[in-house]
Amino acid sequence: MAQWRSARQGADDTIRFSRTLLIMFMAISAVLIAADRSEDRVEAVTVFRAAFNDLSLPVLEAAAQPLRGLYNIGPWWRRQIELASEIRELRQEMAELRAWRDVALNYSEQMRRQQELLNLDPPMPRSRITAWAVTETGGPFVRTRLVGVGTEHGVAPGYPALNIYGVIGRTIDVGARSSRILLLTDLNSRVSVMADRSNARAMLIGDNTDFPRLDYLGRAPDIREGDRIVTSGDDNILPRGLPIGEAVLDRRGVWRVALYASATPIDLIWIWPFDPVAQPEDVGLPPLTGPAPVDTDGAQESGSGEAPVSSAVLEPENGGEGR
Amino acid sequence: MRASLERNSTWPVLTAIGLTLLLSLLAVAAPLRLPEGQGFPAPLFPLIALYIWSVRRPRFVPPWLIFLTGLLQDLLTGGPLGMWSISYLLAFAFARLRSSEPSAREFILLIARFAALTVIATLVAWIAGSLSIGQPADPTSLVTEAVITLVIFPAFCWLFARKRERTTFS
Numbered sequence: 001m002a003q004w005r006s007a008r009q010g011a012d013d014t015i016r017f018s019r020t021l022l023i024m025f026m027a028i029s030a031v032l033i034a035a036d037r038s039e040d041r042v043e044a045v046t047v048f049r050a051a052f053n054d055l056s057l058p059v060l061e062a063a064a065q066p067l068r069g070l071y072n073i074g075p076w077w078r079r080q081i082e083l084a085s086e087i088r089e090l091r092q093e094m095a096e097l098r099a100w101r102d103v104a105l106n107y108s109e110q111m112r113r114q115q116e117l118l119n120l121d122p123p124m125p126r127s128r129i130t131a132w133a134v135t136e137t138g139g140p141f142v143r144t145r146l147v148g149v150g151t152e153h154g155v156a157p158g159y160p161a162l163n164i165y166g167v168i169g170r171t172i173d174v175g176a177r178s179s180r181i182l183l184l185t186d187l188n189s190r191v192s193v194m195a196d197r198s199n200a201r202a203m204l205i206g207d208n209t210d211f212p213r214l215d216y217l218g219r220a221p222d223i224r225e226g227d228r229i230v231t232s233g234d235d236n237i238l239p240r241g242l243p244i245g246e247a248v249l250d251r252r253g254v255w256r257v258a259l260y261a262s263a264t265p266i267d268l269i270w271i272w273p274f275d276p277v278a279q280p281e282d283v284g285l286p287p288l289t290g291p292a293p294v295d296t297d298g299a300q301e302s303g304s305g306e307a308p309v310s311s312a313v314l315e316p317e318n319g320g321e322g323r
Numbered sequence: 324m325r326a327s328l329e330r331n332s333t334w335p336v337l338t339a340i341g342l343t344l345l346l347s348l349l350a351v352a353a354p355l356r357l358p359e360g361q362g363f364p365a366p367l368f369p370l371i372a373l374y375i376w377s378v379r380r381p382r383f384v385p386p387w388l389i390f391l392t393g394l395l396q397d398l399l400t401g402g403p404l405g406m407w408s409i410s411y412l413l414a415f416a417f418a419r420l421r422s423s424e425p426s427a428r429e430f431i432l433l434i435a436r437f438a439a440l441t442v443i444a445t446l447v448a449w450i451a452g453s454l455s456i457g458q459p460a461d462p463t464s465l466v467t468e469a470v471i472t473l474v475i476f477p478a479f480c481w482l483f484a485r486k487r488e489r490t491t492f493s
Binding site for chain 2: 026035045059142144
């Protein structure tokens with residue numbers, strides 16, 4: 001009986017691994033890999049990923065709660081002891097900072113007045129969008145974070161994301177209720193930066209290490225170790241002056257940046273709405289003011305030099321309407 | 324009696340497979356927010372779950388399930404789409420190429436086969452991932468994942484894969 005049963009079990013568990021299906025699914029996987037290449041990602045894949053993130057985020061968040069609790073028991077107790085001394089230090093620091101706040105307020109007022117005088121229109125920050133960053137993949141291929149805010153909360157692709165110390169990256173896939181943030185350390189991240197001290201420009205290039213590389217520095221870059229690196233705004237992707245990190249020279253003599261944002265876990269972050277400077281063609285050309293073009297036919301007939309001018313003036317207006 | 328139980332056990336088995344795979348995927352992708360703040364290489368729980376089920380109930384682990392598991396892992400972890408699905412499919416294809424399925428009694432053989440499976444899956448994932456990003460990726464994180472997976476696997480194998488031995492031969 002036992003023999004029969006085991007034989008039957010064996011028959012029941014016969015491996016039915018269809019070779020055709022296997023090859024078919026492998027082919028589908030290969031197509032997906034090709035469609036999801038970071039260089040030329042298919043639009044549909046981006047949309048699909050954003051929609052999937054919207055759906056999966058609540059489930060992931062719920063699933064993380066018990067696991068997070070388990071992982072954090074030990075650190076929680078350690079943290080309590082650390083917090084006591086931290087509070088003491090913070091109180092002292094706060095007392096010192098009060099004096100600095102007055103100085104800052106004073107300077108801020110002065111700067112506002114000077115900007116008014118110079119007729120400068122700097123991009124003022126709108127209200128920041130606060131979010132919890134989730135999904136720490138830690139994989140070798142992508143360095144991204146998922147946040148539970150999307151277009152419904154005013155997020156759009158390309159907005160910079162910061163934690164309390166500095167920039168962590170910028171939004172890429174934006175769904176209705178979730179967005180993916182491309183970290184500065186990701187291989188695809190390129191941000192135009194400068195040294196705060198010397199205004200020396202460089203490009204901050206992520207290479208999937210914790211210290212992104214500074215490139216395109218020029219022949220004799222005026223950069224020193226410990227220089228504060230901030231966004232330069234030249235790329236029209238991120239606003240100017242956001243804190244990034246400190247310049248460090250690695251063992252091979254390559255300039256890299258120790259990110260300020262790495263000082264703390266990337267959990268609570270702010271997304272800063274920022275509209276890059278639009279190209280004139282995109283915003284539409286302003287209506288032309290001046291004398292209305294007079295009877296063009298008449299001008300041509302008269303053969304005066306005004307005719308080409310009036311037609312040249314009319315051209316861009318027609319072109320603008322065509323767009 | 325037992326035979327009829329075996330016959331009627333399709334839905335419970337399907338449910339169990341679905342739940343374990345879902346849990347394993349969540350364990351890989353769940354945002355743990357570790358105090359160190361660094362990405363922590365999670366073990367390949369989905370691969371462990373797929374392998375153990377393929378030992379216990381091979382007919383319930385068809386290619387589409389392997390594909391779906393890999394695809395969901397890619398989507399949940401934000402990795403290149405299709406990377407884990409092709410890795411798991413190729414690894415299992417290799418495992419099935421070998422003529423004899425190891426019996427659950429052969430504990431060492433089960434572990435050895437899983438080790439081969441993990442190595443293939445990791446290698447394929449590295450190749451697929453590198454192709455996706457257009458340059459060779461740093462393999463440290465993947466190798467760490469594979470090593471952690473191999474370290475914890477015997478415990479899972481002892482807990483779950485051995486059960487088949489009891490149901491079949493007792």
